[in-house]
Amino acid sequence: MMESPGRVDVASLEATAREIRRDIVRMTYLAGSGHPGGSLSVTDLLTALLFHEMKIDPARPDWPDRDRLVLSKGHAAPALYSALAHRGFLPKEELLTLRRLGSRLQGHADRGKLPVVEASTGCLGQGIGMAVGMALDARLAGRTNLVYAILGDGECQAGPTWEALMAGGHFRLSRLVVLLDRNGLETDGPTETIMGIEPIADKFRAFRYRTVEIDGHNFPQILSALAEARRSTDGPTAIVARTVKGKGVSFMEGKSAWHGKPPSKAEAERALADLGAPEELPAR
Numbered sequence: 001m002m003e004s005p006g007r008v009d010v011a012s013l014e015a016t017a018r019e020i021r022r023d024i025v026r027m028t029y030l031a032g033s034g035h036p037g038g039s040l041s042v043t044d045l046l047t048a049l050l051f052h053e054m055k056i057d058p059a060r061p062d063w064p065d066r067d068r069l070v071l072s073k074g075h076a077a078p079a080l081y082s083a084l085a086h087r088g089f090l091p092k093e094e095l096l097t098l099r100r101l102g103s104r105l106q107g108h109a110d111r112g113k114l115p116v117v118e119a120s121t122g123c124l125g126q127g128i129g130m131a132v133g134m135a136l137d138a139r140l141a142g143r144t145n146l147v148y149a150i151l152g153d154g155e156c157q158a159g160p161t162w163e164a165l166m167a168g169g170h171f172r173l174s175r176l177v178v179l180l181d182r183n184g185l186e187t188d189g190p191t192e193t194i195m196g197i198e199p200i201a202d203k204f205r206a207f208r209y210r211t212v213e214i215d216g217h218n219f220p221q222i223l224s225a226l227a228e229a230r231r232s233t234d235g236p237t238a239i240v241a242r243t244v245k246g247k248g249v250s251f252m253e254g255k256s257a258w259h260g261k262p263p264s265k266a267e268a269e270r271a272l273a274d275l276g277a278p279e280e281l282p283a284r
Contacts, residue, residue, distance in 0.1 A: 058088035072127025073152030125158030154186030169208030216241025
């Protein structure tokens with residue numbers, strides 16, 4: 001049973017999440033490519049992690065005892081880049097260079113270009129393996145940092161995902177926290193039509209993960225689950241977060257078509273109005 005988190009300014013987290021969603025719209029519009037749907041669905045999870053839960057320091061991005069974050073669903077990089085910028089890890093003006101030639105902000109998170117990114121991801125099923133390795137390294141080195149891995153639900157159709165999860169359970173990696181962005185949609189449609197993954201929570205439990213299910217857009221529930229995970233001492237934690245693809249933008253919500261399609265100028269302006277910040281955007 002989840003306990004309530006300590007006192008936290010939920011309104012501030014919600015405001016930050018709205019700013020990140022606005023950035024996602026602007027970035028993917030100006031780039032003329034990208035993945036707005038899954039970036040919008042994972043925004044609240046990233047906000048809770050980077051602005052409340054994680055032990056990190058923008059002044060010391062390579063601090064050895066920092067918590068690690070692996071965005072295994074690397075195509076949601078616009079959300080990660082915006083969150084990192086608002087947290088002080090990179091200039092906000094750099095966000096508008098997404099996917100441009102020579103930019104550090106590649107279409108998928110790239111540690112080679114941007115060292116504050118903990119792992120280069122995008123090949124689905126690979127990021128969780130790196131996160132398991134980081135958690136095992138922390139144990140062997142005697143560090144107490146946590147490692148957070150954010151998975152997409154389409155990614156849970158990939159065999160390497162379950163090989164890595166099996167290792168995390170086998171080695172009882174209590175510093176490993178897996179968050180599943182369960183928006184139910186992938187590029188070609190509903191996950192359960194293409195290759196069903198349910199009962200996903202039971203599968204995590206079978207792999208020896210302490211598993212909780214939450215509303216992935218409800219900050220008290222997110223923070224409570226994260227607090228539980230930090231207290232865990234007997235094995236890894238899995239947080240199944242039920243989310244909405246395209247969250248916050250009325251015409252994108254629940255539509256698989258917005259998995260990898262950037263908005264037009266008119267659509268981007270409509271989306272920004274939905275997010276409470278109407279503005280006229282420049283032509284691409």
